[in-house]
Amino acid sequence: MNASNTRESVLGSIRGSLRVTGDDAARVDAVRKRLKAPSPNLVPERANVRGEESIALLTEMLEGQSAHVSRAKTLDEIPKLVANYLRKNNLPAEFRTGSDGLLADIPWGKATSLTHHLGRGQGDDAVAVSRARTAAAETGTLFLTSGPENPTTLNFLPDTHIVVIQAKDILGSYEDGWNAIRKIYGKRPLPRAVNLISGPSRTADIEQIIVMGAHGPRRLHVIIAG
Amino acid sequence: MKPVSHAFKDNAKQALADEPLRRALGGIKHGFVANRAKARAKLPEFERLRDEARAVKEHTLAHLDLYLEAYEKKVTETGGHVHWAATAADARAAILQICQAAGAKTVTKGKSMVGEEIAINEHLEAAGITPVETDLGEYLIQLRHEPPSHIIAPAIHLNKGQVEADFRREHTDLPDNRVLEEPAQLVAEARAVLRKQFLAADVGITGANLLIAETGTSVIVTNEGNGDLTQCLPRIHVVITSIEKMVPTLEDANTILRVLARSATGQECSTYTTFSTGPKRDGDPDGPDEYHVVVLDNGRSEMLGGQFHDMLRCIRCGACMNHCPVYGAIGGHAYGWVYPGPMGAVLTPSLIGIDEAGNLPNASTFCGRCEAVCPMRIPLPKMMRHWREREYEKGNTPAFYKLSLKAWAYAAKNPRLYQTLTGLLIPLLARFGSKGRFRSLPLASGWTRYRDLPAPQGKTFQQLWRAKEMRS
Helix, strand or coil: CHHHHHHHHHHHHHHHCCCCCCCCCHHHHHHHHHHHCCCCCCCCCHHHHHHHHHHHHHHHHHHHHHCCEEEEECHHHEEEEEHHHHHCCCCCCEEEEECCCCHHHHHHHHHHCCCEEEECCCCCCCCEECCCEEHHHHHHHEEECCCCCCCCCHHHCEEEEEEEEEEHHEEEEHHHHHHHHHHHHCCCCCCCCHHHHEECCEEECCCCCCCCCCCCCCEEEEEEEE | CCHHHHHHHHHHHHHCCHHHHHHHHHHCHHHHHHHHHHHHHHHCHCCCHHHHHHHHHHHHCHHHHHHHHHHHHHHCCCEEEEECCCCCCHHHHHHHHHHCCCCCCCCEEEHCCCCCHEEEEHHHHCCCCEEEEHHHHHHHHHHHCCCCCCCCCCCCCCCCCHHHHHHHHHHCCCCCCCCCHHHHHEEEEHHHHHHHHHCCEEEECCCEEEECCCCCEEEEECCCHHHHHHHHCCEEEEEEEEEEHEEEEHHHHHHHHHHHHHHHCCCCCCCCEEEEEECCCCCCCCCCCEEEEECCCCCCCHHHHCCCCCHHHHHCCCHHHHHHHHHHHCCHHHHHHCCCCHHHHHHHHHCCCHHHCCCHHCCCCCCCCCHHCCCCCCHHHHHHHHHHHHHHCCCCHHHHHHHHHHHHHHHHHHHHHHHHHHHHHHHHHHCCCEEEEHHHHHHCCHHHHHCCCCCCEEEEEEEHHHHHHHHH
16 A cells, blocks of 8 residues: 555544544534634643742742752852852763853853853763743743754753753743743744653663663753842 | 463463562552552642543544644644554554665664554564664563563563663673662663663654644653653654544643643653654754654554544553552563553454454453543443453353353342352351451362452341341
8 A cells, every 4th residue: 555545544444433524514623723722721720820939839849850949049140050069969060051042141151160062962961051941830840942042962961951941931831831832933833842841860660669860861950040 | 572462361370470570560559559649639630630631532533534634734844754554564664664764773762652562673673773772661671572561661570680680691791790789770771871872873763642733743751861862863753653642732732741640650740741843943953854753543543433432542651550450460461462451451452353362351350440540531341341242242252151151140030049049158158268268269269379269258148138127
């Protein structure tokens, strides 16, 4: 069977079993409407938070999933926070970022010990810093989008992942998060990857015992700016 | 893999005699089961979310042809390719063709049950391409040439001593005197070995937990991050998935995701949930040049609208097997193919036929816990009963069963006879059962070999009822 025949046979079999046709106006309309104007289903009450409440919930959920969270009043405080975190965890004083504008605005030079590399993730990076575009407090979930600003490889290859998010970008629900992403991308398609990250990498595949750092970062440090 | 579901009874007997397996399975109730209960208690809307998740899938299945078309259009618009596969052979051929066109030598793989279903690894190996499983559990069983024994914890049957022995046998370039006693040491070794594979692979194959029609997106959830390294490092990303993974919108995906991890591991959400749309864009410094989605039917379209329609709502969380007393006693391998536990008992006969898998729907006490915990409210016991009826109609039921059932039915339809027989038998059994239970009993050794049989308390229900009536 060639490719288009296979396609038709699968679709035909679905229609046969459902006893429907592909041009039934009511069905076509129902699908068109749902896709054109996506509407939320039930959103848990827990996600109905704003401002400082959402920051508190995000922090609580992330810490519950073994991430570290700290707060920087301004971008100026971030270099010292990062330097201290790396020193405390006995990590090398260097890190890699993409070309993200917010990360570029951080005065990294203030922490003279830090070496800043640019570009996509390499197999032996110890530390990367990325920016989350938004976050859903309901489960402590950061939304990171792929692109030159924040290469996906930086989210997964380094041993330690540091994520910077602006306080104003922290929202309540997944729905809020996706609406923020839709606003950023407008009519353009979604970026190649949207990574929802809620803690460091882990596995429980050996005797159901949780071990951090299965393949991705062993540590996740989240810095809330503002 | 070649199914051995027909040998279910022998497989189960072997499993019951396997002490390390019993110990491993014993951990489920303190892990997955207890954690699910906690997660459920923490989210007051959980039961309503189950209803909504069910409604999302029912709407999608009723319009599945149209959503698949809308999805395909979006994937194509974002630069990806959809490959339709009516059968497992179609899917294998499509994937092999993509790998061969890329001149692939090694392929990294994220965990995919559909990948197991179509036995893609064997097919690639036969063509000289090396598939490397990267989910830790899948990697452990690949080293042992075993199928998964659980749909979300494929190596749940193994203990750390077995893993250590496998690593020492396979990772021969590492020093002999290294210490591999604790899970953390074993995980660190697997991480280092697989890191090289991630960086070297030509093609990465992942599954999909969801497909989103609105955006042409495939979604995977993982805790390890292996599925992400599998898709962002190689030049080509292939998604192997099946038609019923579809949901209409991102909002609908949210609803399913809210019940998935909580039902599976009891986590609020998985560590990583990744939404992938097309290949890398202009200016992207990483990501695959090509993005292919192989969408498999393999008998699913025929289940729509029929007796087994509800099974298509399954989101592969594993809650049914975690809560199943039969799975808890024998583990996943006894089921003899890819999908074990209650969901496997219903799905496997649909996919590979009742002649091969007819025993599986009998592997149930009908206690109903699977249905009680299923986030998609799939009536698993009812569907196992449908399979039993079909098996009976086909004449596959052994003569002794038929005769016993006929004898019981005859007695049950003659109340006086039934009462006389049970009135004689029950006091007799009550007298011989020591401390309210039998350690062994003629004709019931299949039961008493593995556990005690509770002895009747001395009177039949009818006798107790009459006594109660007379008192009041």
